[in-house]
Amino acid sequence: xxxxxxxxxxxxxxxxxxxxxxxxxxxxxxxxxxxxxxxxxxxxxxxxxxxxxxxxxxxxxxxxxxxxxxxxxxxxxxxxxxxxxxxxxxxxxxxxxxxxxxxxxxxxxxxxxxxxxxxxxx
Numbered sequence: 001x002x003x004x005x006x007x008x009x010x011x012x013x014x015x016x017x018x019x020x021x022x023x024x025x026x027x028x029x030x031x032x033x034x035x036x037x038x039x040x041x042x043x044x045x046x047x048x049x050x051x052x053x054x055x056x057x058x059x060x061x062x063x064x065x066x067x068x069x070x071x072x073x074x075x076x077x078x079x080x081x082x083x084x085x086x087x088x089x090x091x092x093x094x095x096x097x098x099x100x101x102x103x104x105x106x107x108x109x110x111x112x113x114x115x116x117x118x119x120x121x122x
Contacts, residue, residue: 008039011054015065022058027115030096031063034113037089038067041111046071061117062098068110075102075111 012032019028042052055066093100100113
């Protein structure tokens with residue numbers, strides 16, 4: 001999908017719908033924040049080719065979200081300076097998810113996160 005200024009909102013709506021249908025709403029806030037950060041990273045750091053694939057997967061009570069872009073450049077987690085607006089995205093992803101990581105993908109890379117739902121399984 002080619003990303004635009006409204007893409008993040010569309011992905012969040014899809015995620016909310018899936019989490020509700022899977023009875024995993026206890027991870028909604030964390031998952032929405034992490035998804036927002038990963039998609040925004042593609043928009044910010046791959047502006048010459050803002051395409052990505054988003055996969056939203058469920059394994060029992062674990063949500064896994066994968067964002068694959070077309071940039072082979074590795075991630076560079078930065079330490080934000082003072083009150084700067086940028087540089088906190090991956091720190092937020094790490095803080096609100098149970099696990100996250102990145103791996104090379106054909107023609108780019110995949111950044112992923114997982115959130116474990118605590119509620120009762122249906």
